[in-house]
Amino acid sequence: MNKQTISGFIRDYLHHKLNEKQKAQLETWYLLKAEENKSVEMPIAYEKLEAKIWNKIIADVSQTTQELPKVQKLKQSYRRIISIGIAASLILIAGIGYLVLKNNANTPDRFVIAKKYDLPAGTDKATLTLSDGKVIDLNKDAVGKIAAEAGIEITRSVDGTLVYKALNTGKSAGFNTITTPIGGQYAVILPDGSKVWLNAGSSLKYPTAFAENGREVALTGEGYFEVAHREGPKGRVPFSVTVVKNQTPSERVEVLGTHFNINAYADEPFINTTLLIGSVKVALNNNKAALLKPGQTARLSNENIKVQQADTEMAVAWKNGEFVFREDLRSAMRKVARWYDVEIIYDETAPEDLMLGGWMSRGTNISEVLNHIQLTGKVHFKLEGRRVIVSK
Incomplete structure (x- = not known):
């Protein structure tokens, strides 16, 4: 973070205007300053080290902030953080574009992963399986029309999203499946206008055209849904997600709202359905059910549902990169x-x-x-x- 950003964060912190992520960024910046000032060979007493770090922080922001008389409040806050033993873990909060880990002379070699062994992040890639069994590699196809079947046209937008468009040919609908590999993610706009983001190692099965009385899809892995409102001859057309874990349908999510995330990976101990906007009903095969409000998570374990307050930021972090x-x-x-x-x-x-x-x-x-x-x-x-x- 540059000096102007730091001073702005400190000022907003003192006036209780920072959100949780901004607080985390400021705390990480402070703690990385501590890391830069550590001496592995010649340890410094805690009080002297803290004073040295804080003097450097003040020097960094002194030209751009008018809040220095109040900044001691921030220092006291971090002293409490350090004293309860979570300071080291807060270092994890550093993000690209905000903080850069400095591999200086004081950083032990065992804490550095050599660049020659490095691996890149995952990318937007998936395969689309059509109803006739044809498989299309979505990582290689150009932008524009990529397929047409059963009265629909399938295109890829400039941002890589898969988009379905009905052609009203009267042909019966088939089922398509979009699958992301480990190290991949993808987004699709379904025939009804609903948008689904798939995380790595996930799949979504859906009809190429939805029925007038219901919209049903099946998910494995993890997906974030923004469901489009749709009216039919008998009113609102419901949208439901069958969640499949270990090749077994485990729960059914009936959508009464719009934005929600489902995490149902086979290697996770629970199925978590987290609601951000609207309302959803989570139902099990044993007829147990729970209605969620925004900011709640339904956790499925041993055929029981536990509703609890959600960490929505963590639940949808993957979708936000x-x-x-x-x-x-x-x-x-x-x-x-x-x-x-x-x-x-x-x-x-x-x-x-x-x-x-x-x-x-x-x-x-x-x-x-x-x-x-x-x-x-x-x-x-x-x-x-x-x-x-x-x-x-």
Whole structure:
């Protein structure tokens, strides 16, 4: 962050105007200043180190802010953060475009993933399987019309989104399936105008034309939905999602609103349905059901539904091109594995219960993510091809 951005964040922090992400960015900036001023060879007493860091912070912002008399409040706030032991994990919050990890002389070599072993982030790629069995690689086709079948035309927009358009030919509808690989993501606008974003390792099956009395799709993996309102002869046409986990239909989401996220990966312990706008009804095969309000998550476990307050930022971070880590290490590494197409291997020393907190861009190479997590000082990564070895 430049000086003007820093001073603006400090000013807004003091007036309680920062949102959670901005607070995280400011806290990370402060803690990375601490990291820059550490001396591995000659440790400095805590009080002297804190004073040295804070003097550098004041020097950084002194030319652009009028709030320095109040800035001690911020210092006290961070002293409390550090004192309760979460300072190291907050370093994870550094994001591309905001902070850059400086590999200076004081950074231990074991905390640096060499660039020659680096892996790029995932990209927009998927395959489309038509009703006749034909498979189209959406990573290679040019923008424009890519297929036509069963009375619909399928095109790719300039931003890569798959778009369906009805041709009103009277032909019966078939089913298409869009599938994203590990390390891929894609978005599709369905025949009714609803838009669905698919995360890595996911699939969506849907008809090429919806019936007048209902709209039904099936999801595996993770998807974010923005459902279009549609009126039929008998009123509003319902939209429902059958959620499939481990090749078994696990729940049905009946949409009464518009914006929601479903996470149903086979390697996750729960199916989480998170509502942002509108309302949805989550129903199980055993007739148990729950109605969600915005800001709530329905967590499915052992054929039971638990409704709880949602961390909506974390739930939809992937769709917004971000990692948000407010979870345990192994949960975070499952996200990393899917996006970078790597295998995670834990050796006998790997921490079992390390909790993380922070965010990063999903557009950066894997080394940036791993290097920042390592700054907790409680975990170490070794990258071997497409294997990430995790140790203490």
